[in-house]
Amino acid sequence: MAVGTAERTARPRKVPVTLLVNGEAREVWIEPRRTLLDALRVDLGLTGTKKGCDHGNCGACTVLVDGVPVYSCLELAIAREGQAIETIEGLSRGGGLHPLQKAFVEHDAFQCGYCTPGQIMAAKALIDRNPRPTPEEVRAALVGHLCRCGAYAGIVEAVVAAGLALSGDGGEGRPDA
Amino acid sequence: MMPYFTYERALRAEEVGPALVASGGRTRVLAGGTELVPLLKDRLVKADHLVDIRGLVDEMGGILVGEGGGLRVGALVTLAELARHPLVRANYRALAQAAEATASPELRNQATLGGNLLQLTRCEYFRSGAPCYLNGGQVCFAAEGRHERHSIYPRGTSVSVNPSDPATALLAADASLEILAPSGATRTVPIAEALKDPDHDDPRFLALGEGELIVAVVLPPGERASAYAKAMERADWSFALASVAVSLAFDGEGRVADARVVLGGVAGTPRREPAVEAALTGRRVDRAAVVRAAQAACQDARPLPGNGYKVELVRGLLRRALSGLASGSEGATGRASAV
Amino acid sequence: MPRIVRTQYEYEGRMREQITVVEEDDLPRWGREAKLAVVGRPHPRVDGHLRVTGAARYTADVYLPGMLYCKIVRSPHARARVLSIDASRALALPGVRLVLTPDDFPEGGPVPPPLSRDVRFQGEEVAAVVAEDEETASDAAALVEVEYEVLPPLLSWEKALESSEPVATARGNVHEGDPQVKERGDPERGFAEADLVLEETYTTQTELHNALEPHGAVAWWDGDRLHVWESTQSVSGVRRSLAKAYGLPEEDVRVVCEFMGGGFGAKFGPYRYTHLAVFAARRLGRPVRLVLDRHEENLATGNRPATVQTLKIGAKRDGTLTALELTAVSLWGAGGQGGTVAGPAQVQYACPNLRTTEYGVYVNAGPASAFRAPGYPEGSFALESALDELAHRLGLDPIEVRRKNFPKERPDGRPWSQNSFLEAYEVGARAFGWDRRGPAPDPREIARRREAGELAVVRGLGMAAGMWGSAGWPPAYAWVQVHADGTATVTSGTQDIGTGTKTALALVAAEELGLPVAAVHMRLGDTDMAPFGTGSGGSGTTSSMAPAVRAAAADARRQLAELLAGYFEVRPEEIRIREGRVHLAEGARPSVAVPAGGVALAELLRDVGPINVVGKGGRAPTPGDRAAASVAVHFCEAAVDLETGTVRVERYLAVHESGRVINPLTMTSQIQGGILFGLGYALFEERRLDPRHGWVLNANLESYKVATHRDVPRIETILLDRPDDHLNNAAVKGIGEPPVIPVAAAVANAVFHATGLRFRDLPITPAKVLAALREVARR
Numbered sequence A: 001m002a003v004g005t006a007e008r009t010a011r012p013r014k015v016p017v018t019l020l021v022n023g024e025a026r027e028v029w030i031e032p033r034r035t036l037l038d039a040l041r042v043d044l045g046l047t048g049t050k051k052g053c054d055h056g057n058c059g060a061c062t063v064l065v066d067g068v069p070v071y072s073c074l075e076l077a078i079a080r081e082g083q084a085i086e087t088i089e090g091l092s093r094g095g096g097l098h099p100l101q102k103a104f105v106e107h108d109a110f111q112c113g114y115c116t117p118g119q120i121m122a123a124k125a126l127i128d129r130n131p132r133p134t135p136e137e138v139r140a141a142l143v144g145h146l147c148r149c150g151a152y153a154g155i156v157e158a159v160v161a162a163g164l165a166l167s168g169d170g171g172e173g174r175p176d177a
Numbered sequence B: 001m002m003p004y005f006t007y008e009r010a011l012r013a014e015e016v017g018p019a020l021v022a023s024g025g026r027t028r029v030l031a032g033g034t035e036l037v038p039l040l041k042d043r044l045v046k047a048d049h050l051v052d053i054r055g056l057v058d059e060m061g062g063i064l065v066g067e068g069g070g071l072r073v074g075a076l077v078t079l080a081e082l083a084r085h086p087l088v089r090a091n092y093r094a095l096a097q098a099a100e101a102t103a104s105p106e107l108r109n110q111a112t113l114g115g116n117l118l119q120l121t122r123c124e125y126f127r128s129g130a131p132c133y134l135n136g137g138q139v140c141f142a143a144e145g146r147h148e149r150h151s152i153y154p155r156g157t158s159v160s161v162n163p164s165d166p167a168t169a170l171l172a173a174d175a176s177l178e179i180l181a182p183s184g185a186t187r188t189v190p191i192a193e194a195l196k197d198p199d200h201d202d203p204r205f206l207a208l209g210e211g212e213l214i215v216a217v218v219l220p221p222g223e224r225a226s227a228y229a230k231a232m233e234r235a236d237w238s239f240a241l242a243s244v245a246v247s248l249a250f251d252g253e254g255r256v257a258d259a260r261v262v263l264g265g266v267a268g269t270p271r272r273e274p275a276v277e278a279a280l281t282g283r284r285v286d287r288a289a290v291v292r293a294a295q296a297a298c299q300d301a302r303p304l305p306g307n308g309y310k311v312e313l314v315r316g317l318l319r320r321a322l323s324g325l326a327s328g329s330e331g332a333t334g335r336a337s338a339v
Numbered sequence C: 001m002p003r004i005v006r007t008q009y010e011y012e013g014r015m016r017e018q019i020t021v022v023e024e025d026d027l028p029r030w031g032r033e034a035k036l037a038v039v040g041r042p043h044p045r046v047d048g049h050l051r052v053t054g055a056a057r058y059t060a061d062v063y064l065p066g067m068l069y070c071k072i073v074r075s076p077h078a079r080a081r082v083l084s085i086d087a088s089r090a091l092a093l094p095g096v097r098l099v100l101t102p103d104d105f106p107e108g109g110p111v112p113p114p115l116s117r118d119v120r121f122q123g124e125e126v127a128a129v130v131a132e133d134e135e136t137a138s139d140a141a142a143l144v145e146v147e148y149e150v151l152p153p154l155l156s157w158e159k160a161l162e163s164s165e166p167v168a169t170a171r172g173n174v175h176e177g178d179p180q181v182k183e184r185g186d187p188e189r190g191f192a193e194a195d196l197v198l199e200e201t202y203t204t205q206t207e208l209h210n211a212l213e214p215h216g217a218v219a220w221w222d223g224d225r226l227h228v229w230e231s232t233q234s235v236s237g238v239r240r241s242l243a244k245a246y247g248l249p250e251e252d253v254r255v256v257c258e259f260m261g262g263g264f265g266a267k268f269g270p271y272r273y274t275h276l277a278v279f280a281a282r283r284l285g286r287p288v289r290l291v292l293d294r295h296e297e298n299l300a301t302g303n304r305p306a307t308v309q310t311l312k313i314g315a316k317r318d319g320t321l322t323a324l325e326l327t328a329v330s331l332w333g334a335g336g337q338g339g340t341v342a343g344p345a346q347v348q349y350a351c352p353n354l355r356t357t358e359y360g361v362y363v364n365a366g367p368a369s370a371f372r373a374p375g376y377p378e379g380s381f382a383l384e385s386a387l388d389e390l391a392h393r394l395g396l397d398p399i400e401v402r403r404k405n406f407p408k409e410r411p412d413g414r415p416w417s418q419n420s421f422l423e424a425y426e427v428g429a430r431a432f433g434w435d436r437r438g439p440a441p442d443p444r445e446i447a448r449r450r451e452a453g454e455l456a457v458v459r460g461l462g463m464a465a466g467m468w469g470s471a472g473w474p475p476a477y478a479w480v481q482v483h484a485d486g487t488a489t490v491t492s493g494t495q496d497i498g499t500g501t502k503t504a505l506a507l508v509a510a511e512e513l514g515l516p517v518a519a520v521h522m523r524l525g526d527t528d529m530a531p532f533g534t535g536s537g538g539s540g541t542t543s544s545m546a547p548a549v550r551a552a553a554a555d556a557r558r559q560l561a562e563l564l565a566g567y568f569e570v571r572p573e574e575i576r577i578r579e580g581r582v583h584l585a586e587g588a589r590p591s592v593a594v595p596a597g598g599v600a601l602a603e604l605l606r607d608v609g610p611i612n613v614v615g616k617g618g619r620a621p622t623p624g625d626r627a628a629a630s631v632a633v634h635f636c637e638a639a640v641d642l643e644t645g646t647v648r649v650e651r652y653l654a655v656h657e658s659g660r661v662i663n664p665l666t667m668t669s670q671i672q673g674g675i676l677f678g679l680g681y682a683l684f685e686e687r688r689l690d691p692r693h694g695w696v697l698n699a700n701l702e703s704y705k706v707a708t709h710r711d712v713p714r715i716e717t718i719l720l721d722r723p724d725d726h727l728n729n730a731a732v733k734g735i736g737e738p739p740v741i742p743v744a745a746a747v748a749n750a751v752f753h754a755t756g757l758r759f760r761d762l763p764i765t766p767a768k769v770l771a772a773l774r775e776v777a778r779r
């Protein structure tokens, strides 16, 4: 075993970056190499966004940038300065659950829940654009999200149901499976 | 975790090339980052400095109708934009389908067309850091090891295949690349000439000079019916085991006047298949023609011991893509649904 | 009264015996007649809102003030000797606090050294660095210079058996030196009596767990008290091991895992990374975090080992089995442990003559570990494929053959507590439309029509059955505290790894206490101030914990009744609590009047002030006189794309009996999840190794394929809710593992029915399907 003694202060390599997260401007001091995912989790304490692979292979880290779902593990935080970033924590601001979150609970659309924030963010982008997706449209939109627990069927049901709830449709005209 | 680098946003395309040249290879261009970021994390490429070109949309973005028809697709256009653009869907169906069959929706939102053409091999040896030919070593481990996903036309030193779905469709569309040299000069090169096998000195699949940028992809005008078919081991979100892009021009009688047939995932470059093209030309696309054309494919393939299945696969994909374009069918007008 | 007993139970196909403290309860069992208000109705997860808002804190989300980051340096070689380690460049990097090497962990200590000098598989731990942030730790890890003597790896079982150089243990390359042999009757005579004998070899691949949350731990020493956040299936187990390793009283070790992102058998621990974090945290006096990345996860945290199985099966013309002989080789990697591949062959059918021979072979690859029904999906693939083939060759229906060989008892002579196979075959066949299944086609015809462009997709139906013997075990304890606000808290040192344990136990407590589910708080996943709870494995969490929680809740209810009896001046037996309201038995004469709708417990207790109602309960032993059987009968409709060779499962039906159903909602999710594991195993999951160097080529989630949204068929589940009240007071068995077991065989059998081609090598990839089509076309 050997102990390192070199001082931290010898590394003035961090730069200030202002991220616009869930409607709030927040400044972080980070190295340019810090991914958006790590900036959210480590620097801003927003650990709702998960890291499953860090390589764009699982979807757990999905957030919305200007309303578009992206894998935050492949984004540099510094490159997204000033753009509107939305994370799972932004969905239930004010305490109440978003209809998607409610539907995920009701339809048991998860087991361990580790993929859930990513699935929900991608689903939000979908139903914001298309409130009444068919199950096949849901699958197509969420195909970039692995769920190792295999909660896929519940996820699709939940997204369809949430879309209907949001568009004020009590279940009439529900698209077929 | 990526090694340390500094970051800047490019303000003008012409300034990027000279900066790349001056850095001696230590500065890299960042577009969508979906390829560069994982390569940096796995320490497969090195960079001290990144130049983010995503802001250069005036020069390198947008899908525009060219003079005399055709389209000019900016290199920064994302695969999602490409896949949903109405003119691409209408006139370059195979390309729209290839873009849509690429990766996942999030990745398509992030990935640019230029970056897609410059992705490196998906060979598992290379990606896991084995000291192979493309990683600066002296061997291609796949040739003697596991190569189910590798070339059935092995040549040169690496048996890698070009993993890009769009590249296969672009070759079938007879596209050209608009390239900006560090000198500020722009040249337009047919993609057929730009595509190359990866090698020791340059693991990329495109022949680009030092500091050159892809500015746009140019699609020629012309009324053609086209289709893209891709095989994956799971249903979606995978690189192709193999793929085919077919682009046909019909004469007034519904016979094939001109055929461009390209195979993806079988060689170091997407591969035109003249024997299949010849089997189609001058004929109506009916079942007999489809079967004959498919059988003509890969007659000269030299599969490795573990990937002979690709010959069967390519023929099956051809039957599928061609059936969708059968003479008189909707597909033959270019309005076929996705394969 | 608690007492010490010697008890036996089945765990993942092996019998275990242990001495333990149990508590008997005198509760009437929740048998078929029991009328339950809460248990058995679908209930959403009680912690669901935390999981959908991002508020749930997983181990990977633990960031403590002053925390340091540890990164492991792993061997790139599958077999090597570390000659030297030079850490000077790493140490010179600003922000690096410590570099650990094998020298820091002398042999013979209580902790098996977490760093190795003798490398036995690619990815084995050889050094570790600790730094101020994760980026610095990974920069430093890349700067640690390790000099290796690279040795040729032993990778195939044939070479490992021949070799005089042991990979993992001094006893050679076969686990325990010899194969495990089990025999009954006279197999040779059985084969002689058979009208038909089939003998085939089946091979299965190495499967990786890939729980979405990686393995990881955060360690912090608060003086001499150790706190560890670990992503684990057993907080109590980790506490016990850590206390032993570091010579601490268990009270001074706190292990926390409140939320867990999946384990599937590979997350018990503590593991090497845990010890590195604990060691570094003590040395540096600061919290240390060590969370693995996906690449490490797929190199070094366990797997379902590959197998080669030769199965010989003999039967009479009417399908009656006369003999079974299985020789199974399982590649356990470097010192790992796989499951019982012969389990299904040994117990699933009544075959009088049997011999199974199992080799666990050590090779220079990542060690095997438990993986959702260890051994059973592997063994089931061979057995259930063979039965299908047998039925086909004899011109019999595959279900008929299974019915014919239904085992009336376990081979050890014990009768089943209950065994629902016959009912499940019948219910499933009807629901699936099995009688519409025609004969399998001639594969040559399929290949011919394919090449003629006449046929692009074919469909087929298949079925397979599986069985799992688990009904929980002691020790498992729980406390139930009732509060003056009318709510209750259930506390136990067990955990919810995503299977719905918190919810199931909340339903059990609510039922017994007479409270609404919303009034029950669950405190799991933290060993501090909690009684010992079971590990989440062997499909035994609910069947171990539910009886304990029920007993604790009953104890609390008794105390509460006594307390309330004083208030109303009635006898405690006259107190009834339903949905949080207190009622009195008919004829009771209280001193305080009770309105017709009862009085809310919360209202009653509000004025009383603090109360001290704490019930405790423990798990009674599972009676040894009967054997438990959770059964699964699966039906599959598969489409084979003849142009691309891809197999898509389109429709799936799973019939399950696992005793009493506590929460049909979460139970269905478990079954669906299990089926998806099985589908991936059948069709595309496979760890690929370079055959010469032993490198893992796809230690990622890009080319290691896991099922996506689009791979999911329409799945129907039928839960046979049949309380198995001989086994425990809640009449439950396990459901975690059974749904994985028969899937691969059900798929392979459907592919046969679609194409006439029999695939005996998993996974059934496009390459294999196309190669087989080409082969028959040539014949």
Ligand SMILES: Cc1cc2nc3c(=O)[nH]c(=O)nc-3n(C[C@H](O)[C@H](O)[C@H](O)COP(=O)(O)OP(=O)(O)OC[C@H]3O[C@@H](n4cnc5c(N)ncnc54)[C@H](O)[C@@H]3O)c2cc1C
Binding pocket: A055, A056, A057, B028, B029, B030, B031, B032, B033, B034, B035, B036, B037, B075, B076, B101, B102, B103, B104, B107, B110, B111, B112, B113, B114, B115, B116, B117, B118, B119, B163, B164, B165, B166, B212, B213, B214, B215, B237, B238, B239, B240, C702
């Ligand atoms: C999980 C996963 C699955 C995928 N599946 C598929 C698939 O099925 N089919 C498929 O085709 N692809 C697939 N891809 C690849 C993906 O399409 C590419 O990563 C993406 O298109 C690269 O574009 P980018 O903008 O992100 O490139 P970047 O990562 O930004 O850049 C890639 C490289 O190109 C250089 N570069 C970028 N733009 C230019 C330019 N205009 N001029 C010069 N140099 C430039 C960069 O310096 C870098 O070296 C997949 C990727 C991932 C991560």
Ligand code: FES
Binding pocket: A050, A051, A052, A053, A054, A055, A056, A057, A058, A059, A060, A061, A062, A071, A072, A073, A074
């Ligand atoms: S963590 Fe970003 S995709 Fe897996």
Ligand code: FES
Binding pocket: A109, A110, A111, A112, A113, A114, A115, A116, A146, A147, A148, A149, A150, A151, C212, C261, C262, C498
């Ligand atoms: S719920 Fe566990 S990974 Fe999706």
